[in-house]
Amino acid sequence: MADNSVSEEATMDGHSPKLASIPAGDSTVWADASPLLQAACTGLRDGELIHGDNFNLFAAMSALEIMDPKMDSGIVCTYYSIDEAVENGAAPIPISLDSTIDVQRTIDIMDHLLACEAAWHKGHSLAQTVFSCIYLLRLDRTAPHALLHSYCRIMRATCKAVVSVVSDARTHEEEDLFTMTYGLPLNGDGDDKCLSMLNAVEETISRQLRACKAASSKRRLPEDLEPLQSNPNLEAGFCKALLCRLRFRKHFFHVLACMKRPQGRGLESASKHIASCMTELESILKSADFIRSCFGESCEGDIDDKTTASGHEPIGFDAMLNSRLSAPTPPRAIKILSWKKAVEYFVKLLHDLDVICSYPLDPHLESLLRFVVQFQKSQPDLVARSHLQLLLVQDGKLYGRDPFFAVITKAAALPEATKNHDIQKNESILQLGMLVMNLLKVLCTNAAWQRRKLGKFLQDWRVIYVQLELAFRNEFGEVSSSSNDENICMKIFQHILLWVEEQTYWIAFRFLILGFELELYSTSEYCMVYWYLYAVLTKLAEKTHLKMAVSYDTAKRKGKKKKDSPKDLARESRIPPAVLFLQCYICLAEGLTMMLASLRNEISVFQSPGPFNTEQEKFAQHFELLQRACIPDHVSYPSYKESTTHARFSTLAMYNYFKDAQRIAKEVKSSFSNDPDRLAELRKLEQVAEHNSVAQNLICRLGALDPSLRVSFELSHHPFFATVVVKRS
Amino acid sequence: MEAMAEEKTEFEESEIKYVSYGGEHHLPLIMNLVDQELSEPYSIFTYRYFVYLWPQLSFLAFHKGKCVGTVVCKMGEHRNTFRGYIAMLVVIKPYRGRGIATELVTRSIRMMMESGCEEVTLEAEVTNKGALALYGRLGFIRAKRLFHYYLNGVDAFRLKLLFPPPPPPRQEL
Numbered sequence: 001m002a003d004n005s006v007s008e009e010a011t012m013d014g015h016s017p018k019l020a021s022i023p024a025g026d027s028t029v030w031a032d033a034s035p036l037l038q039a040a041c042t043g044l045r046d047g048e049l050i051h052g053d054n055f056n057l058f059a060a061m062s063a064l065e066i067m068d069p070k071m072d073s074g075i076v077c078t079y080y081s082i083d084e085a086v087e088n089g090a091a092p093i094p095i096s097l098d099s100t101i102d103v104q105r106t107i108d109i110m111d112h113l114l115a116c117e118a119a120w121h122k123g124h125s126l127a128q129t130v131f132s133c134i135y136l137l138r139l140d141r142t143a144p145h146a147l148l149h150s151y152c153r154i155m156r157a158t159c160k161a162v163v164s165v166v167s168d169a170r171t172h173e174e175e176d177l178f179t180m181t182y183g184l185p186l187n188g189d190g191d192d193k194c195l196s197m198l199n200a201v202e203e204t205i206s207r208q209l210r211a212c213k214a215a216s217s218k219r220r221l222p223e224d225l226e227p228l229q230s231n232p233n234l235e236a237g238f239c240k241a242l243l244c245r246l247r248f249r250k251h252f253f254h255v256l257a258c259m260k261r262p263q264g265r266g267l268e269s270a271s272k273h274i275a276s277c278m279t280e281l282e283s284i285l286k287s288a289d290f291i292r293s294c295f296g297e298s299c300e301g302d303i304d305d306k307t308t309a310s311g312h313e314p315i316g317f318d319a320m321l322n323s324r325l326s327a328p329t330p331p332r333a334i335k336i337l338s339w340k341k342a343v344e345y346f347v348k349l350l351h352d353l354d355v356i357c358s359y360p361l362d363p364h365l366e367s368l369l370r371f372v373v374q375f376q377k378s379q380p381d382l383v384a385r386s387h388l389q390l391l392l393v394q395d396g397k398l399y400g401r402d403p404f405f406a407v408i409t410k411a412a413a414l415p416e417a418t419k420n421h422d423i424q425k426n427e428s429i430l431q432l433g434m435l436v437m438n439l440l441k442v443l444c445t446n447a448a449w450q451r452r453k454l455g456k457f458l459q460d461w462r463v464i465y466v467q468l469e470l471a472f473r474n475e476f477g478e479v480s481s482s483s484n485d486e487n488i489c490m491k492i493f494q495h496i497l498l499w500v501e502e503q504t505y506w507i508a509f510r511f512l513i514l515g516f517e518l519e520l521y522s523t524s525e526y527c528m529v530y531w532y533l534y535a536v537l538t539k540l541a542e543k544t545h546l547k548m549a550v551s552y553d554t555a556k557r558k559g560k561k562k563k564d565s566p567k568d569l570a571r572e573s574r575i576p577p578a579v580l581f582l583q584c585y586i587c588l589a590e591g592l593t594m595m596l597a598s599l600r601n602e603i604s605v606f607q608s609p610g611p612f613n614t615e616q617e618k619f620a621q622h623f624e625l626l627q628r629a630c631i632p633d634h635v636s637y638p639s640y641k642e643s644t645t646h647a648r649f650s651t652l653a654m655y656n657y658f659k660d661a662q663r664i665a666k667e668v669k670s671s672f673s674n675d676p677d678r679l680a681e682l683r684k685l686e687q688v689a690e691h692n693s694v695a696q697n698l699i700c701r702l703g704a705l706d707p708s709l710r711v712s713f714e715l716s717h718h719p720f721f722a723t724v725v726v727k728r729s
Numbered sequence: 730m731e732a733m734a735e736e737k738t739e740f741e742e743s744e745i746k747y748v749s750y751g752g753e754h755h756l757p758l759i760m761n762l763v764d765q766e767l768s769e770p771y772s773i774f775t776y777r778y779f780v781y782l783w784p785q786l787s788f789l790a791f792h793k794g795k796c797v798g799t800v801v802c803k804m805g806e807h808r809n810t811f812r813g814y815i816a817m818l819v820v821i822k823p824y825r826g827r828g829i830a831t832e833l834v835t836r837s838i839r840m841m842m843e844s845g846c847e848e849v850t851l852e853a854e855v856t857n858k859g860a861l862a863l864y865g866r867l868g869f870i871r872a873k874r875l876f877h878y879y880l881n882g883v884d885a886f887r888l889k890l891l892f893p894p895p896p897p898p899r900q901e902l
Contacts, residue, residue: 046753057803060778061771070770123877177877448874448884518874519855520886522865610868610890612838617891618870 077320082137091134091316093145099229103238105315106148107291109135110245111339112314113155115307118342119334121162121349121383125177127322128334130159131184134316139188146204147242150197154249157191161256162383169386169444178382184322195253202246209239237290241309244283251276252346255353259387263400264361267391271357274350281343281350284309305338345381352384356391361399365411365436368392369506372443374677377719382446389444393437404433412499413551414492423492428467432500435460439507451514454507455625461504462629468497498550502543508536508631515622516720523713524608526722527596528619531640532626533720534589539632541582548576577671581678584664584685588692588721591657592713595696595724597647599711602703653700658693662686684718691717695724738823740792745829747836750780750787758789758796759817766819768854768881779803779816786813786840788833790820797824800833804846813841815851818860831863838867842892849892852878852885864888 024030044050064071079085095105113133120129135142135152142149163186167179208228212235227235228242254273258266288309303311319334337345355375362368375388394400398407406419408429423429435457442453472493476486512533515521521529575583599605607615619637620627627636665686672678695711702709710729713722750759760776779801780787790798798820804813815837820830841849852875853860861871869888878885 055774055778057775057778060774063772063774065772068770070764071772123882446876448876452873520871520874522871524865525870608865608868610866611835612842613868613891613893617868617893621870621872621889621891 077323078318079321082134082321085134085318085321086138086141090318091138091141093135093141093148095145095148095315100231100234100238103147103229103242104291104294104310104312106145106151107238107241107245108308108310108312108314109133109148109316110151111308111310112317112336113151114346115337115339115342116317117155117159118337118345120159120178121345121381122337123177123382124334125180126159126163126186127180127184128319129336130155131322132317132319134318134321137185137321139185146197146201150194150201151246151249153188153191153194154198154253156186156188157194158249158253158256160186160191161253161260165256165260165390166382166386169389170441195250198246198250202243202250205239205242205246209236209243212236212239234294237287237294240283241287241291244280244287248277248280248284251280255350259353259357260390262394264391267357267359271354274354274357277350278347281347285343304340307336307339307342309339349381349384352378352380353387356384356388361401363398363402363407363410365407368398368440369443370677372440373510376443376447385444385446389441392440392444396437398440404436405429408432408436408496408499409492412492412495413547414495418488418492421488421492423489426471428464428471429496432464432468432496435464439503447514447517451511451518454511454514457507458504458511458625458629458631461500461507462631465497465500465504468493468500472497495547495550498543498547502540502547504629504631505536505540505543508626509533509540511626512536513720516715521622522608524606525618525622526713527593527600527606527644528615528640529622530589530593530596531644532623532635534586534593535632535635536626537582537586537589541579541586544582545576545579548579577668580664580668580671581682584661584668584682584689585721587657587661587664588685588689591661591689591692591696592722592724593644594647594652594657595692595699596713597644598649598652599699599703601645601647602649605711649700649703652696656693656696658689658696661689662693665689685721687717688721688723692724695726698726699724740824740827742827744792745797745824745832746791747832748789748791749836750784750789755789756780759787759799759801762796762799762819762821763801763817766821767817768879770880771817776801786837788836790824790829790833792824797821798829798833800830800837802837802841804841804844810847811845813838813844813846813849815849818851825859830860831867834863835867838890847892849890851888853888854879855884855886861886861888864890 040050066072067075069075079088079090085091094102095109096102113130113136116129116132120126131137133152135148136156139149139152139156142152163179163181205228207225211225212227212232215232216236228239229235251273255270255277258270258273260266291309292303292311301311306312308314319336352375355378359371362371372388372392376385380388391399397403403419403424405424409419409421410416424433439457442450442457445453472490476490476493512529515529596606600607616637619640665682669679669682672682699709699711706728708728710727712725712727714725715722717723756776759780760771760773763771763776783803786800786802786804788800789796799817800815800819801817802813802815804811806812815834818830818834820833838849849869850872851864851869853864855861855874867890869890871886872889873887875885875887877883
């Protein structure tokens with residue numbers, strides 16, 4: 001088709017002739033494709049499909065049917081453009097000519113925006129949540145309304161700050177939707193002034209509040225000041241309701257800015273702003289009573305489901321306005337959180353951020369890993385996890401401060417001086433540093449993604465171990481008389497190798513237990529899972545013990561060469577508490593394996609023979625990544641079968657692993673008296689052990705005799721060690 | 730995507746007739762069922778993609794001439810394994826809980842096995858207890874959890890069924 005004919009046709013359709021601006025190039029001309037399409041249509045019979053090689057499932061799934069409301073996100077909308085919405089009075093400024101109503105409506109907008117923001121953080125798109133606000137989409141229009149304008153402006157700046165934290169953290173699949181800002185007016189001029197604008201408005205309202213208090217106590221007004229709105233009875237209440245909302249935004253913005261400062265330098269100030277945010281959120285919640293009372297009429301439906309404190313629908317929002325901005329996907333169902341839930345979300349978020357701020361930036365990797373794992377237990381959302389990740393890894397260093405080689409030498413219990421050794425330039429050592437960095441990042445992601453990545457990491461850690469071992473042999477294999485420097489190199493390698501092994505088993509352990517959290521195991525698979533957990537934990541305990549022994553040895557030799565005192569000897573032979581802790585896990589895993597195995601063998605429960613495959617295939621699938629990386633060595637389906645096929649109630653009665661677990665948990669508690677997290681964990685372990693020990697006795701006595709006995713396994717006391725429940729049916 | 734639950738209607742199991750996908754006249758029946766019962770919207774291209782390329786893997790269940798259930802699948806090379814994939818499985822509410830879905834999906838899986846598939850996969854909503862139990866009985870494991878997989882924001886499980894290797898190689902001998 002020639003240029004002008006395109007423009008003609010386009011004009012005839014009533015659209016602006018924009019196509020005319022696409023000129024034919026040197027090697028391209030416009031041509032009329034209608035006859036070709038016509039011929040293709042007549043050549044096809046009903047239901048036939050032209051299937052190109054590149055038309056795969058993804059292409060088929062990405063195709064949208066126009067005019068089908070389930071697919072076409074553009075069809076369900078009230079307005080076709082923001083301008084049309086504005087022209088139709090969907091977002092008036094002022095919101096009302098009655099100043100009291102104007103303030104009421106402004107509060108509704110603020111509340112609904114908070115609910116939208118929470119919905120965005122919880123996984124919906126920015127376009128369909130916060131930016132469903134027409135005022136935000138045309139922010140300049142709000143300039144005459146200082147209150148609304150300042151709130152919208154800080155809202156936009158806050159969104160921008162949050163987007164930047166999350167995209168910097170690269171939390172993978174989660175970030176796709178979260179950081180999608182295409183077509184949104186997120187970058188406006190003057191947002192750097194948002195705080196001063198907000199401060200000015202806050203100052204005015206606090207003066208209005210003071211003036212109103214002065215008036216009520218019949219004191220002279222300190223200055224001539226217009227009240228916020230026209231109803232003197234409501235003045236103080238409205239001023240207060242607005243002030244806490246504005247101040248919350250201010251402090252929240254400060255929190256984000258402080259937390260982003262390099263090397264955790266802003267954490268202390270962030271913590272103070274978090275406390276202020278919490279106070280303001282409390283006031284916001286309290287203001288609901290006033291807001292509802294001044295509206296007079298009660299709103300329909302449950303107030304707890306509403307997105308505003310007043311319970312009223314806010315003015316100036318249209319969630320479908322941006323739907324055509326979203327990628328070519330069917331419309332996503334959006335459920336904006338209720339106002340109450342939104343406030344709860346922010347309380348949780350701020351609490352999670354506060355946990356990060358209170359962390360003392362411990363340079364010991366072991367305690368850091370424990371901290372991250374503990375942090376994840378409270379199931380923090382994306383924003384908090386992104387902040388943690390950015391704090392941990394900055395500029396390729398831990399907290400942007402400690403090089404990873406130094407972190408590794410510390411973790412591998414090497415003397416302080418080794419952290420500057422030239423060996424850190426070794427290729428494999430450099431790679432190891434990368435692995436540690438990636439491990440920290442992945443531990444901050446959601447559990448589903450984390451488990452998948454950890455599974456893949458196992459192979460990498462195995463490979464690096466082999467590489468390091470090879471480098472070690474190449475360098476020191478043949479040397480008999482070694483110089484002092486070689487001695488140091490040798491020691492570095494030895495320590496690091498041992499530590500890499502320990503770390504690999506720790507990753508394997510995390511991989512396995514995340515399966516419980518994600519509900520990937522069914523009870524019929526518990527037997528093999530606990531058996532594998534037992535195998536991994538045994539190796540982990542062994543390596544941890546060895547590492548501690550070697551470091552103790554080093555420390556002792558480094559110290560004065562006194563004769564071994566009896567006290568020293570006693571300390572040496574004692575098993576370290578960290579290893580005993582693992583020992584407790586081991587006993588529980590072994591106890592559960594054996595109990596499940598004997599139940600399967602004696603009364604044929606917890607088996608699930610399917611028509612297509614056997615337990616061997618399930619074993620292969622669940623532990624494929626561990627098996628491929630030989631973690632641990634010599635562990636296989638046949639060895640699992642061998643250690644479980646002979647389990648019987650009679651063998652179970654001979655040894656109670658749960659009693660051991662209970663004893664160890666009790667004993668080791670005193671060693672962790674200043675570590676509340678591990679103390680809490682030990683208490684849980686003790687509980688499970690005690691329960692299961694009793695259950696085991698019962699099963700051994702009655703199991704085979706009493707057919708009415710029903711045994712079930714519940715994760716009621718501990719996230720991955722099941723409690724055995726015995727009932728009579 | 731799967732849909733299953735517990736409501737029941739009166740019928741004899743022998744009254745249910747199972748047929749393999751037989752052509753264009755079956756397509757509207759499948760589309761109606763899936764559109765009604767599953768949360769994800771599919772375009773006509775998606776349906777045709779499956780039923781035209783792998784008609785032998787799709788089945789329909791009829792009761793007295795009325796289509797009450799269907800299964801739609803594919804198979805192909807995926808990262809060096811030949812893999813079957815169950816795309817949609819639906820049984821309408823009054824007919825659920827009577828083994829129709831199990832029969833439909835078993836027929837597809839058997840075809841996949843005979844065609845040389847090494848494994849079968851699918852996704853199901855983590856909240857769909859009925860589907861998860863059904864596939865669990867057939868030997869599927871929950872291999873992965875997929876965060877916010879569906880348009881409605883719900884997580885999915887990737888379920889996998891690994892077939893035993895063809896005889897004779899058995900290693901432990």
